[in-house]
Amino acid sequence: MEEFKNIIYEKNGEVAKIVINRPPLNILNVETLREIAKALEDVGKDDGIKVLVIAGAGEKAFSAGVEIEAHFPDKIKETLESFHRVFHLLAEVNKPTIAAVRGFAFGGGCELASACDIVLVSEDAQFGQQEVMVGAIPTVATVLLPRIIGRKKALEIIFTGDTITAAEAKQIGLINEVFPSTELEEAVNKLVQTFKQKSSVILKLIRMAVYQGLNKDFKEALDGVTTIYLDRLIKTEDAVEGLKAFLEKRKPVWKGK
Numbered sequence: 651m652e653e654f655k656n657i658i659y660e661k662n663g664e665v666a667k668i669v670i671n672r673p674p675l676n677i678l679n680v681e682t683l684r685e686i687a688k689a690l691e692d693v694g695k696d697d698g699i700k701v702l703v704i705a706g707a708g709e710k711a712f713s714a715g716v717e718i719e720a721h722f723p724d725k726i727k728e729t730l731e732s733f734h735r736v737f738h739l740l741a742e743v744n745k746p747t748i749a750a751v752r753g754f755a756f757g758g759g760c761e762l763a764s765a766c767d768i769v770l771v772s773e774d775a776q777f778g779q780q781e782v783m784v785g786a787i788p789t790v791a792t793v794l795l796p797r798i799i800g801r802k803k804a805l806e807i808i809f810t811g812d813t814i815t816a817a818e819a820k821q822i823g824l825i826n827e828v829f830p831s832t833e834l835e836e837a838v839n840k841l842v843q844t845f846k847q848k849s850s851v852i853l854k855l856i857r858m859a860v861y862q863g864l865n866k867d868f869k870e871a872l873d874g875v876t877t878i879y880l881d882r883l884i885k886t887e888d889a890v891e892g893l894k895a896f897l898e899k900r901k902p903v904w905k906g907k
Contacts, residue, residue, distance in 0.1 A: 652692075656682035658707070659689040664700040664846050666693045666745075673708035678716045678758050680725075683732040690739035697906065700853060701845040702743060703838060704766060705750040706759070709831075712749070712775070715757025721786050730789060733758060737790055740765050741861060744854045746845050750838045751775045752831065756813075761790040764798060767857070768841065769825040772834045775816040777824060782811045797864065799823050849888035849904040 652659075656679070658669040668689050670676040693702050706712040720729040740747060740762075749766035753774060760777045763769050779788040779795075788808055795804035799822045807814065819825045829837045845853065859878050863871025883889050887905050895902035 652688065654685045654689070657685045657689060659685075659692075661696070661699065664698060664850070665703065665842055666696070666699045666701070667703045667705065669705050669707050670713050671707045673706075674710040675714040675754065676706040676708070676711050676759070678713055678733075678762075679720060680729055680732045683716075683729075683736055687732070687735045687739055690736065690743055693745065694739065694743045697850070699745055700848070700850045701842055702745055702747045703750055703842065704747065704762065706752065709752055711754040711756075711759065712751040712763055713756075713759030714754045715759050715780070718784060721784065734789070736762070737765055744857055745850075746853055746857065748838060748841060750834060751825070752834065756780055757788065758790075761788060761794065764794055764824060765790065770827050770829065770834060770837055770841065771816050771819070771825050772831040773816055773828055774831060775819070775825075775828070777814040777816075777819050778812060779808050780811040782809060795824075849886075849892065849902070850906040851886050851888050852883070852892070852904075855883045855886075 656670070656672055658667075658671045660667045668686060670678070670682065670686070672682060693699055716729060716733060719725065746768065747766040749763040749769045751763050751769060751771040753772075753776070755763045755775060755777045757778075757780055760779055763777070779791045781788040791804070791808055795807065798804075803822050806812075814824070816825070816828045820828050827837065855878055859875045862874045862878070866874065887907050888902070891904065892902045
């Protein structure tokens with residue numbers, strides 16, 4: 651496995667984990683973004699991986715965002731290309747993704763957490779899109795947040811640059827659950843175990859079904875799910891095994907195909 655300078659990338663059985671390893675604030679520079687992209691490429695290609703966890707090193711921050719220097723005119727094009735590449739890969743990885751957030755998730759860090767399928771956070775977690783304070787646009791947030799929390803709340807967060815507590819983030823639907831700091835790791839592991847008990851191919855196709863419909867009207871999205879169901883899912887061994895196991899009152903034996 652390739653060695654990285656700015657992230658820790660581990661694969662343990664069916665679980666992959668990317669840790670942004672630039673404490674205390676885990677600031678994202680172009681090199682770090684490229685390393686995250688390489689790790690995501692590997693996760694996407696590895697059929698043995700069922701779930702991906704993304705976290706930040708230390709207790710102070712998941713990530714406080716992309717470094718300010720990377721936003722200047724001579725660097726912004728390269729920065730955006732590297733930054734957006736991470737989100738394209740994250741959308742295409744076709745495995746459940748979990749963000750485990752402690753401390754600050756600001757700017758690009760907030761966007762990275764928000765782009766994961768499920769976000770579990772500690773009570774001290776804080777979120778925000780402070781780009782407006784430095785005359786920048788939170789490119790991913792402008793597209794992603796309205797889809798997650800609605801246009802009005804998204805615009806409020808992006809316009810003001812205000813910090814959001816973990817409790818408020820849950821209330822508006824930006825995250826899934828809040829835990830005491832000492833219980834976050836256990837909560838993440840429990841969810842990971844839940845995913846490990848599922849069929850990898852079924853998880854992949856469910857995620858694909860959801861993502862393909864995000865930018866479509868209801869009929870087109872439902873037609874897309876139907877195509878995935880009939881042309882792909884029902885042709886898998888695990889789809890038939892799941893049905894048989896239910897009728898035979900036993901646990902399914904997943905093969906991942």
